[in-house]
Amino acid sequence: MTTEQVSEEDPPHTATTSISVHGLTKYYGSVLAVDGLDLEVRSGELFGVLGPNGAGKSTMLEILVGLRERSSGTVEVLGSDPSNDRERLRRLVAVQPQQAELFPNLTVRETLRLWASFHENPEEPEAVIERVGLTASADHRVHKLSGGQERRLLVATALISRPELIVLDEPSTGLDPNARADLWDVLLAYRDRGGTALLSTHSMEEAESLCDRVAVVDSGKVVACGAPAELVTRHAPHDVVSFRRAGSPDIEAVRAIPGVEETELHGNRVLVHTSRAEEVTNELMSMTPAPQNLVRRTGGLDSVFRVLTGRTLDDEKDG
Amino acid sequence: MTGNSFRTLALANARELVRDRKTAFAAIVMPLFFLVLFLAVGHFVNRSSESDAIRMLLPTALFFMLGSMAFFGTVSPTVDLRQRRTLRLLSTTPLRKITFLLSLVPVRALVALGYVVLVVAFATAFDYVTLAGIPVLLVSAVSGVAFFLSLGFVLAAVLPSAEAANNTLSLVLILMAFLGGAILPLRSMPQGVRDVLGWLPPARLVDTFRHTIAGFPAQFPAWSSWLLMLGFAAVLTALATRVFSWDTDNR
Structure with a gap:
């Protein structure tokens, strides 16, 4: 496997860096899930973490937002260490974890009003409902929504706080192509208004279509990082x-x-x-x-991944 | 905590309780089942007895109603929210644990008040309770509900799954009734055991209920029982806030 250090892509650590990760490791017992990972996410970019299932993407994201403790390494998110300053980050960072469910018996509107109440300067729930395309379902209860609608509502709960940074763990998993395209539009609009987004995906198409830059992750390490077109030109022309x-x-x-x-x-x-x-x-x-x-x-990012790891994105890593 | 988030979350919890059939059954219907059960038992005993068994059993019925509402209507839904990872999602917002726990109280307090009003109306209709006894009964019920809910918070904080909660809660409710002398009167227990149990909220709650509804002589001043129950409630809520976990995962 070819391992490429991120240094060639590393921006200097300044106020324009939203996330800075160096030598991040995470063990679950004796199992190494994240292996000395380095990463920089610039402010105002839509950054994708691309890798197969089991590559350590979710663990890394959860460490960044304080849902998990790291074993070693340094992490700085919007100038704070998530382990020590989670209170501050909960006000600035919106998170959509994988496999999270909302209150099943609240309606879409009630859910967003609830999430808005947690924040000091939230957006108007009605405006967010419209932006994520749930106006027609605003009075539907969450458990009656389709998978795509529920995903969009989850993203809406993240957007309603006007976050500086939004972290999404495989946001389009299980969505049909139309719902996925709608979700991408929402995320691109958020980025265009100056927000920073970090998302994990195992969809090469999503990474290529949506992300400004991508980190290709395998076995808990970043094996390549850069703009999708640049990675293809460099590794899979x-x-x-x-x-x-x-x-x-x-x-x-x-x-x-x-x-x-x-x-x-x-x-x-x-x-x-x-x-x-x-x-x-x-x-x-x-x-x-x-x-x-x-x-x-x-050649696409799937070719990049294959060239760098000898495997395809569809392969699942054992454990 | 902001007043707005507390109000909105309390309202959301009320909606969840009313709209979810399982929770509504546990919090609203099941306690009424206890009332009907004890009234039925009292009715049958009355047919072959001189004493008024319904009056004797009504305090125990109220004890079980409040306890089951607080335990089954609070613990299982909260553990369920944790398993669904809804709590995990909430943990990524600025919401505090204490705000979340306290937001569970208003709707449950309202339901409990409904039960108390029902029992008081019944007791008044049969001349079981005096006019002066009604405020004492109400304050005792409020203190008892505070104690039960706070114990429910602790259980919700430590029980790992809805299955574990359902299996544990029945035992805890029966244990509380036993410790309170609602099943086996305290006077039938050794003096040393009685002295210890007298310092615990269940015995105080049963004592005030029995005194106000069934006319038993009070073993303890009502105000001391209220203070004891509310004190336990405060300590247990603080403990629950400390041990409460948003997540099922090992971090």
């Missing part, structure tokens, strides 16, 4: 041509095509890595039988 394995040309024949640098089997698809995608695609299409469901695209 090759194009990928993929097609369905069944009813397609023989793999050995594909490997023999000039310009093919690597082939791999991924589920029921064949992935062909090349820097000459146009020529390779034409060659593939002229073969018999012709490749089924052929898709061609430039």
Whole structure:
């Protein structure tokens, strides 16, 4: 596995840094969940932590917001140590933990009024309801909401405090594509108003579409950090041509095509890595039988992750 | 704590209690079941006895009503909120533990007041309670509810799951009734045990109820019983605030 230090991306530790993490480790008994992790999140950016399940993303986020104690390392969030100054951070940082449920029998409006009452200068609940697209469901009880609506309400409870920083643990898990797009719009609008957002995800698409910068995390370590396009250019510049394995040309024949640098089997698809995608695609299409469901695209963060770790984002880390 | 967050959270807790069938049953219906049960037992005993068994059992019924409302209507829902990780979410806001715990009180106090009014109306209709005894009964009930709720807070703070809560609460309620002499009269116990139990809230609550409703001679001055129950309530609430955990996870 290639490990890249974050130093090349490190901004200086100034007021424009919202989160600064150095050498963070967390043990659960003898199990190492976070392994000397370094991270800097700049103020006003939408920062993604990308990694497979079990990579240590949730643990790291929970340490940052004071829900968990770290084993070692230094953490500074908006100038405070979450272990020592949680009171202050609870006023400045809004959190959406994974697997948190709201009061099931309150309505959307009642829930947001309740959350607004916890803060000194909250937003108007009605305005937030409108922004997250829950106006039609404002009088529905939480347990009657769909998964997507409940996720949006959770984000709304985070936004209502006018937080300087919002931390979201896999906010779009379980959402359909429309609900996910709506959620992204809400988060981008928050960022555009000057807010800083840190979110974890195992969705490469979410990281690429939403985040200004991304830290790729594996086995509790940051293995790469930067803007998505920059990471792709640096680590996975090759194009990928993929097609369905069944009813397609023989793999050995594909490997023999000039310009093919690597082939791999991924589920029921064949992935062909090349820097000459146009020529390779034409060659593939002229073969018999012709490749089924052929898709061609430039390298993405999934390729970055594969290059850096030798695994895919769909792989779950044991333990 | 801000007054606004307390008020809004108290209102939210009231809505949760009324709207959730399980909680509404535990906090509202089950205590009435105790009343009906004890009245039925008294009725059957009266058919074969000279004494007024309903009057003798009414204080015990009220004791069980208030205790079951406080325990089953408070502990299980709170533990359930912790298991659902709702409390974990609340812990990321500026809300304080004491505000959360105290916000559970108003709606439950209101329900308890309803029971007391019901029992007082019944007792007055049958001339069990005197006009002068009603204020004493009311203050005793308020003090008793404060004690029961504070003990409920401690249990809600330490019990790990709703299943554990349901299994434990029945035992705790019976233990409280036993310690208060509601099941076995204190006078049938050895003097040393009686002396110790006399310093505990359950015995004081049963004593004031029996005195005001059933006409038994008071073993303790009512004001001392109120102070003792409220003192225990304050200490237990402080203890609950200290040991209360928002989260099921080991941090």
